[in-house]
Amino acid sequence: MSRKLDVINLGDPLQSRPQPVMPSACETSGCGGPEPMIPPPPTFSEVFVNGVEITPEAIAEEIQHHPAPDAETAWVEAARALAVRELLLQEARRLGLAASPEADEAGRSEADDDATVRAVLEDQVQPALPGDEECRRYYDAQRDRFRTPTLFDAAHILIEPEGKDDDAWTAAEQHARRIxxxxxxxxxxxxAAARAHSGCASSQQDGSLGQIRRGELVPAVQAGLEALGDGETGSEPIRSRFGWHVLRLHRRIEGQLLPFEHMKHKIADMLEARSWSVAAARYVADLARRGTVEGVRIEGAAG
Structure with a gap:
């Protein structure tokens, strides 16, 4: 099983390092702008892994990949990630493992150290493979995750007020009620009324909104649709920040439970990935216990 892994994060060993985002010209005060400034490191212990120092410069460079609510947390997470990385590189050298860099879908080749980290994890971490019974238990316990969404085939007529004052809103409401x-x-x-009166671009399609999922409309309009039966026009106009909506529900298409047989392989892949994540975290913690890591804590390594 091939998995590309830049840095193991203690909470989620499968999480990959996010790609840095280049600031725009607006964010950098002009074309290109000044070089981004790296925040000074907080004051905390020097970091060593089996006698090898993780330098402050390396941590400062890594910190961009670890967004956090404050600089101290980001610094610690960056230091921990590099300590884990160093543990794996040292273990790969001890085992005599080497790897050829792989290319991603864009044709970019991974760095040599990244390939080495991947190689040692693929060689040493063996996840438990889930069976049909385990997959079935997960499916039965998480049925809501395997349902297609309920769809609302709906239309509306939007009556926009001609001003911002109460009189304009009242006049728009009266217009909606007449419709x-x-x-x-x-x-x-x-x-016909949608084509003649609606202020929404959907007027050109008889007011049709298409097939809408829950959450795609403002809450008040969604609630109005939920209250309608198939083929009904709402008896009350619904107000939103856009104006007054006359709603029509052509039909409701209830979500369907996808068969277990169609989802079994995806569930198995997910459970295998979860198992690999747990096994990788345990493997790293064991390396830390057998070695000496100073200045940062590796979860699970104590004791």
Whole structure:
């Protein structure tokens, strides 16, 4: 099993180092702007792994990959990541392991040290492979994760107020109520009213919003759709920051539970990755226990 791993984070051994983001010209006060400044390190112990120092300069360079709420936390996380990396590189040399760098989908080749870290983890970490019974238990316990979303095939007519004051909003509401009274539940009348009165671009498609998932509309409009049955036009206009909405639900398409047989392989891959993550963290902690790590704590290494 091939896994590319830049740095093992103690909480999630599978988490890869994020790519640095170049600041835009606006963020750097012009074309290119000044060089980004690296914050000075907080005051804490020097970091050594089996006598090899993790230099402050290396930690300062690594810190950009570890966003944190404060500089102290980011510095410690960067130092821990480099200590883990050094443990793995030392162990790879002890085992006589070497690896050829691999290229990613963009054709970029990984660094030699990254390839070595990958090699030692692939050689030494063997995850437990989940069986059908374990996959079935996960599926049964997490059924909501394996349902297709409920969809709302809906349309609306947006009546925008012609001003910001209360009178403008009241006039827009009255207009919306007249439309509701005129169109009722007739889809043809609704479509004609949308084309004639709606301030939304959807007016060109008879007010159609397409098939909407929960969370894609503002809460008030979503709640209005939830209250409707198939083929119904809302009896009350719904207010949002955009104006007053006359809502119509063409039909509700309930989500369906995906069969276990279709999801079994994805569940197995996920459980295997989780098992690998736990095994990798234990392996690193064992290396730290057998060695000497100073200045930073490796989780699970004590005791």
């Amino acid at each position: 509701i009274a005129e169109v009722g539940d007739d889809p043809a009348l609704f479509a």
